[in-house]
Amino acid sequence: MAAVEFDPAARRNAETLMDLAYAEDLGGIGDLTADAIIPAHGRGAAQFVARKEGVIAGIPVLQLAALRFGLPTWFKPLVQDGDLVGxxxxxxxxxxxxxxxxxxERTALNFLQRLSGIATLTARFVAEVADTSAVILDTRKTTPGWRALEKYAVRCGGGRNHRIGLYDAVLIKDNHLAWLAEQGDPISLAIATARTHAPAGTTIEIEVDTLEQLDQALACQPDIILVDNLGPESLAESVRRRNARAPQVLLEASGGITLATVRQLARTGVDRISVGALTHSAPALDIGLDFETDPPPVSSGSKR
Incomplete structure (x- = not known):
């Protein structure tokens, strides 16, 4: 895939976390074990090596780790983020x-394994819907403090980002509607109020979980309707109603979506599928740092 931009927000996020991780591990004292066993003049070389197949994310973070730990001129990437390795x-x-x-070692691997795990799981979801019109999106179900980095990893896996936070889009959910339940039609009221008060150009999205609510939302024509926890038949009916009444409105499926179910849901014709598991349940990719006694010549890595 094409190179993924390591955007300024992700870089700032990585720099902040790297400082925290450095302080957390060394505690202002240092590595007692290495300082006791390894002479100050001792030198070596190592390679980060994949143990399992997966998609890499986090090369720029490795570069920041090398800089933070005093190794900036000895680091050489052999693949780029988004590459599949075996x-x-x-x-x-x-x-x-x-x-x-x-x-x-451990700090660098923690970042690389976590981010590559997210990219790998995302790529698997993207592959499942490859012959449909649906795109895979993440959610706000991210590790606190890691959001920009984890959303970057989703992009490395071929997914797209949903809203970044509460500040860049309106998403009206069930608890918002519950607050308005005694004020007539909560769906139309919520959409109208959001349009009035949100900054001009803000995307307006609303969550529904029944076909009746879908009909009410379609009448108001928000930018996006998120259909939560509906099965394939109801989701296909949602697409038919959308196409007939408000074809410009995007339909998004969400709610407990897995690799086993995502393809069937994508084939209903929805435009977007948001998957919380991309960031809250991605297993770390197995990667190790293999040391050699003598510095080896730099070799090119595999890109597949």
Missing amino acids: PGDAIASIAGPMRAMLAM
Whole structure:
């Protein structure tokens, strides 16, 4: 796939987290084990190596780790974010003071494994809907403090980002509607109120969980209607009603979607499928840092 931009928000997020991780692991004291066993002049080399097949995300974060731990000139990426790697493929190489590399090892792997796990799971969802018109989106179900990075990893896997936070789009959910329940028609009231008070150009989306609510929302023509926890037959009916009454409104499916169900839902004709599991349940990709006693020549990694 084409290179994915490591946007300024993701970079700021990574820099902040890297400082926290550095302080968390070294505690202002250092690596007691490496400092005791490895002489200050000891040098070595290592490669980040995939143990399982997956999609890589986090190369720029590895570069930040090398910088933070004092190894900026000895780091060389061998693949780019978004590349598919297999077991044994080299991802990046690093050489320099052994103490610094050992201090960096776990922090660097924590970032790379977490982000690559998200990219890998996202790529699997994207592959399941490849022959449909549906796109895969993430949600706000991210690790607190990691959102920009985790959403970057979703893009590395071929997915797209939903709203970044509460500040960049309106999404009217069931609890908002419950607040308005005694004031007539909560759906039309919520959409009208959002249009009045949100900044001009703000995307207006509303969540519904019945076909009756869908009909009410279609009459108001928001930008997007999120259809929550409806099965394939009801979702297909939602698409038919949308096409007949308000074809410009986007339909988004959400709610407990898995790799086993996403293809069937995508084939109903929905435009978007949002999957919380991309960020809240992605398993880490198995990656290791393999050391050598003598610095090896830099070799190119596999890109598949």
